[in-house]
Amino acid sequence: RKEVEQDPGPFNVPEGATVAFNCTYSNSASQSFFWYRQDCRKEPKLLMSVYSSGNEDGRFTAQLNRASQYISLLIRDSKLSDSATYLCVVNMPPGNTPLVFGKGTRLSVIA
Amino acid sequence: DGGITQSPKYLFRKEGQNVTLSCEQNLNHDAMYWYRQDPGQGLRLIYYSQIVNDFQKGDIAEGYSVSREKKESFPLTVTSAQKNPTAFYLCASSWDSHMNTEAFFGQGTRLTVV
Numbered sequence: 001r002k003e004v005e006q007d008p009g010p011f012n013v014p015e016g017a018t019v020a021f022n023c024t025y026s027n028s029a030s031q032s033f034f035w036y037r038q039d040c041r042k043e044p045k046l047l048m049s050v051y052s053s054g055n056e057d058g059r060f061t062a063q064l065n066r067a068s069q070y071i072s073l074l075i076r077d078s079k080l081s082d083s084a085t086y087l088c089v090v091n092m093p094p095g096n097t098p099l100v101f102g103k104g105t106r107l108s109v110i111a
Numbered sequence: 112d113g114g115i116t117q118s119p120k121y122l123f124r125k126e127g128q129n130v131t132l133s134c135e136q137n138l139n140h141d142a143m144y145w146y147r148q149d150p151g152q153g154l155r156l157i158y159y160s161q162i163v164n165d166f167q168k169g170d171i172a173e174g175y176s177v178s179r180e181k182k183e184s185f186p187l188t189v190t191s192a193q194k195n196p197t198a199f200y201l202c203a204s205s206w207d208s209h210m211n212t213e214a215f216f217g218q219g220t221r222l223t224v225v
Contacts, residue, residue, distance in 0.1 A: 032211045043201055043216035044154070087153075089213075096161060096209045098144055098169070103153030 003027065004090050004102040012108045017078045021105045023088030024070045032091040035062055035073050037084045038104065044087055047073075078109045113138050117202050117217035124189070124196070124224050132187045132220045134202035140215075141208040143185035146201045147171060154201065160185055161208040189222065197224045 005024045013019045025033075033050035048055065050062040050071050061074040071090075075082055088102035115136040124130045136143065142161050146154040156169030160179040174193025179185050185204075189196045199221050203214040 034213050041199070041221075043219050045216070046213050049213065091211050098142075098156055098159050098210050099205075099214060101146075101154045 003092060003100045004088055006086075006088050006102040006105045008103060009106040010108050011105065012110055013078050014110055015078060015080060017109075018074065018076045019078055019107065020072055020074045021086055021088075021107075022070050022072050023090075023102055023105075024068075025088075025090045025100075026069070027090070027092050028066075028069060029093040030069075030090045031093070032099070033062075033064055033071050034089040034099070035060075035071075036087040036089055036101075038087055039084050044101075047086070075107075078107075080109050080111060083107055083109045115202060115204055115215055115217035117200075117220050119220060120218065122220055122222045124222060126224055127191045129188055129190050130222065132189065132200055132202075132222070134185045134187065134217055136183050136185075136204045136215075136217075138204060138206065138215065139182070140204035140206045141182070142205045142210050142214075143179065144203045144205075144214065145169075145175070145177065145185070145187045146203065148199045148201060157187065157200075159210075161210065196222055198222060 035047040036044040037047045038044040054063040059076045063072045085104040087104045118133045144159040145157040158177040160166035176188045201219045202217045205214045
């Protein structure tokens with residue numbers, strides 16, 4: 001099983017739609033979870049951390065389900081500017097090893 | 112402004128030549144990383160460093176070398192032994208040497224072998 005798995009998409013949604021992505025991770029001991037956004041030919045940028053109780057930042061909501069080992073990202077009222085690739089990132093204990101990045105889910109918001 | 116600076120943004124290299132990519136950060140971060148990204152692919156870890164004068168191989172270290180003589184600098188050398196070096200190279204850093212905190216990326220260097 002891959003360490004961090006994401007549906008590559010693309011997800012093509014109209015403006016104003018709500019869209020959700022899931023990401024599964026293999027390590028039950030993982031403690032740190034993040035969503036990054038990467039625009040075409042640019043560097044990844046942190047979108048939000050994912051906390052155990054779930055967290056919201058404007059139109060974006062992140063949730064963690066430890067029992068099923070997945071995290072989710074919900075985007076409400078999609079904007080054209082939300083079009084990007086969304087990367088799921090997880091730490092992989094034991095020991096001090098770098099965060100593991102998923103391959104990303106591509107989102108296209110269409111006018 | 113604090114951040115991570117990679118240079119150059121674009122680099123062309125002839126086959127058989129070594130080339131060094133620069134990465135500097137003024138965030139006072141302990142950990143630094145190098146990733147490679149190929150078109151339509153995810154990030155693959157080349158090398159990482161948790162502390163000055165120490166670094167570890169990542170998943171695809173063959174054909175690459177690094178040094179960490181200063182906290183703020185983590186240059187990557189792409190050697191002639193790297194069989195397919197054309198790619199987008201991303202440097203990142205995180206403040207925590209345990210590497211559980213978020214990583215911040217430079218703008219990347221796009222290397223093309225001609």
